Amino acid sequence: MKVSLTVNGEEVSASCEPRRTLADFLRHDLGYTGVHVGCEHGACGSCTVSVDGATARSCCMLAVQAEGCTVTTIEGLASSGELDPLQESFREHHGLQCGFCTPGMLATAHELLRDNPDPTDSEIRAAISGNLCRCTGYQFIVDAIKGAIRPPHDGQQRDGVVEPGAAASSRRK
């Protein structure tokens, strides 16, 4: 079947069998290799992408279900060539080692900060509880997400949206 969708702002289409997961479709048929395929049954969170503005495990969606949808992968976060504030914070706080879980962590953290711009530590931990990391022990990831929380005087924070590509200098140090 032919599947047409928008990925990171670009309209793309390719053919695949109905059994193709969205994860495999993005990675193998469209070349978005930032989609990391781990457990293939919705347990590890590595393949998490945004579908029509909400995170989804792309291994638990068929590609044919994404017909007409708008998908954002990790490649869409730094499309301007600069890391977005959350990515920058992950780098600064050593929020990754091998990097396998990182695309899913970032998608999840983006949604968290959009819906809850000033999360507590326990809310951060609950939010990433469906994303497995076997390297960092999570503390640095929690630190990185906290580091990306905008200070209260930043007007954009109250909009509840962390804009990809927003100035890294607005980050709280």
Next chain:
Amino acid sequence: MKAAAFEYLRAASCDEAVAALAGEDTAVLAGGQSLVPLLNMRLARPRLVVDINRLADLSYLRRDNGNVVIGALTRHRAAETSAMVATDLPLLAAALRYVGHVSTRNRGTVGGSLAHADPSAELPTVAVALDASIRVQGSHGVRDIAAPDFFVGPHETALAPGELLVSVSFPVVPGAVSVQELPFRGCDLVVVAAVAVEDGICAQARIAVGGAGPTPIRASAVEEALIGRPVTDAVIAAAVAEFTCDPPDSLHAPASYRREMASVLTRRAIGTAVHT
């Protein structure tokens, strides 16, 4: 770990979906959070997958004569964040927070969780506690099934071949609520309780236990032992002692442990609800 090949139909109407489901060896694809992993692991190998995700008329939340009716395709996250559910169905709102993670709740559907009929899942347990009514559509038209009759066994429901779950109606019941879980793999237990207290006396109680048998169990004996009595610790303990179940034995948790934990969680759920 890739799915076996199957045919795929993106249904454009309920009637089209129901007609397709009348064929041999079909599966309904709603949120896909259980079905797609089963396909990937080849534990499910249907001939035809009927995708109902484009049936927008199955996605709604509305009040109807003392009930809240939820369309089968309503996402968990939409129900969880609904002001109507928070006000009228606090037990469902509380239980939904235990379902998977935000990304699974973004996709997973209320109807899908009921039709999947995992014996330890939150939504079936809430449906049994509240005596929800489940509406299914087939070539014959629609019929309503009471939740206790809908759940037949583990992952087994009263849905006949060719029927599609289209909505669920939860009665609005008074009282404060609590959901308690022991969510370890291999020993999933969930207890949901809504308890109304007036002048220190239990006026109404709805309690169900998931994961302690082949289907969620309504703790009717516990409810009866509470209603009309003061909600003291002693009364709660005596009421919980009325609960009986025959849970499965496994490597992870022997039946005796599950039985004891079901009682502990039930006591906690009632205690938390009455002290809220």
